[in-house]
Amino acid sequence: MTAVPVTPLRPAAPPLSVAATLRDLTARLAHSRHYDIGFPGAVDLVFPELAELMTGHLLNNVGDAWGDPGHGVNHTKDLEREVVTTIGGLLRAPRDCWGYVTGGASEGTEHALDEAWQRYPDIVVYTSAAAHYSVAKAARKLKLQLVIVRTDVTGRMDVADLAGELARRRERPAMIVATAGTTMTEAIDDVAAIREVCDDLAIIRRRIHVDAALSGVPLALLPEGQRPAFDFAAGATSMVVSGHKFLSTLMPCGVLVYAQSPYRNADTRVSYTGSADTTITGSRSGHTPLILWTVLNRVGFDGLRERAEASRRLADYTHKHLCELGWDAHRNPHAFTVTLPSPPSGRLGRWVLADDGRLSHVICMPGVTVGQIDEFLNTLGHGPGRRRLLRSRAADATAVLSSAV
Structure with missing residues (x-):
């Protein structure tokens, strides 16, 4: 029998080396932060009051946010539910909306595509040329047909081009992924017009998901007369916003909201976790809902x-x-x-x-x-x-x- 070589364990670094590495990293990040004005991550909010909870506790929000596990208390699902309903309220979702805190907006969009595919296996995905690259990636992973719609000069989805593409496939269910805050120009797709096109073409089997990663919360805070038609009241069936962009959570996360739970009649409970399997990942951070809840309640x-x-x-x-x-x-x-x-x-x-x-x-x-x-x-x-x-x-x-x- 040939002996398998064993890789020796790496010795622990001397304490001074660890401290120096962390000190150098802190200095490098502080220096680069001043010059980074091209990417949408807010860093103006900090959370000293959460220091003990962030460093001294494992918080695992495993599975569905709307069911606490049958064992242990090392989670923040009660706060997560408050975050979902608060963000849902801002986005004018129904009172009985459903969702969870994701690892980012891309996960929320993938969840929406997966839910749409499970309901309508022959669904076609439509999104604009200015949409986030994660839409195409999620469609590829789920092996869904993807149609790219033109944009106007501002970066908004060309609704007339969308209408033409939908008309060519009227017999197929449609998943339209709109964007509220496109990557390069922060354009806002007209969700009300998208809904009207679907109504005119009698496309009843449909989903309208809105990737509102950057702009969802800021737009929702505008006065009623200035607010674009981008949210649930305009026709969205699901939406996602980022936490690490406008809300300054300092770690990637997102909030996914559905107008209604797509799992009301599904039996998806996992016995050993005591929670329903309704999320993309199993274990989920319990710290990001904690930070989001703190932002929403402390800043208001x-x-x-x-x-x-x-x-x-x-x-x-x-x-x-x-x-x-x-x-x-x-x-x-x-x-x-x-x-x-x-x-x-x-x-x-x-x-x-x-x-x-x-x-x-x-x-x-x-x-x-x-x-x-x-x-x-x-x-x-x-x-x-x-x-x-x-x-x-x-x-x-x-x-x-x-x-x-």
Whole structure:
């Protein structure tokens, strides 16, 4: 018998080495955070009151959020249910909505596609060319036919093109994945118009899922007259928002909400966990519902609304001054995101922007400051359409700061 070589165990690192590594990581993250204005992760909220719960307890929300396990108390499912119903209420879901806290918005979209496929095995998935890449990935994993719909110049789904694609397959059930806050331009698909197209074509076997990862909560906090038709009242059957984007949970998570539970009549209980198997993963973090619950209750809707408005003011400021510098910048209504033609990499210095090869964007998330934007604009300099010196922005900066939270 040939002896199998045994890999020796790695010796424990000396305590000083561990401390130095963590210290260097902290310094690196603090330095890079200043220059990262291209990706939508808010980091302005911190949670010192959760220190003991975050570091001293295993919290496992295994299985369905709406049934506590028959053993143990190391979970936060009661808080998770409050998070789902609170977010559901913001999105104008029915009172008896269902959902759970996911590992991110992509998991929520995959769950929605999987639920739709289980109900309608011959379903076709429709989404826009500007949708998140996870939609195509989930369709591929589930082996579902995927149809890509054109977008307009702002990045919104072209509802006329969707109507044409749906009409070609009227005999098939449809799963339309709309987006509230597309990746590059933060465009908002018109869910009410999507519902009307389905009604006009008599497509009754349908699902309308809305990926509202970034924009769902900020849009829901707008005054009624300004709020786009993107939510359950507009026709959505399921929606997902991210926690680590606008809500600043500091670790990836999402909140998936269905208008009604798709499992009311299903017997999916797993005997040894004491919980129904209704989620993509088995074990789920009990810490992320805890953080989400803390944000919603400590900051409150008024505080969240103030954060959103401060971000919009800063986005307006950024858009205005990019245009003054000669950049062909654009910003959709209510967006934190400002797009511009992709600058040459040598013009950016240390600044991190998202770039799809044609456009780049700045996202004025809560926590980004006027000072950061001014520093970025000074680094970027004039645009290709206008060669002149960067003029003073002191008056505008003062106005933004005076109205900030």
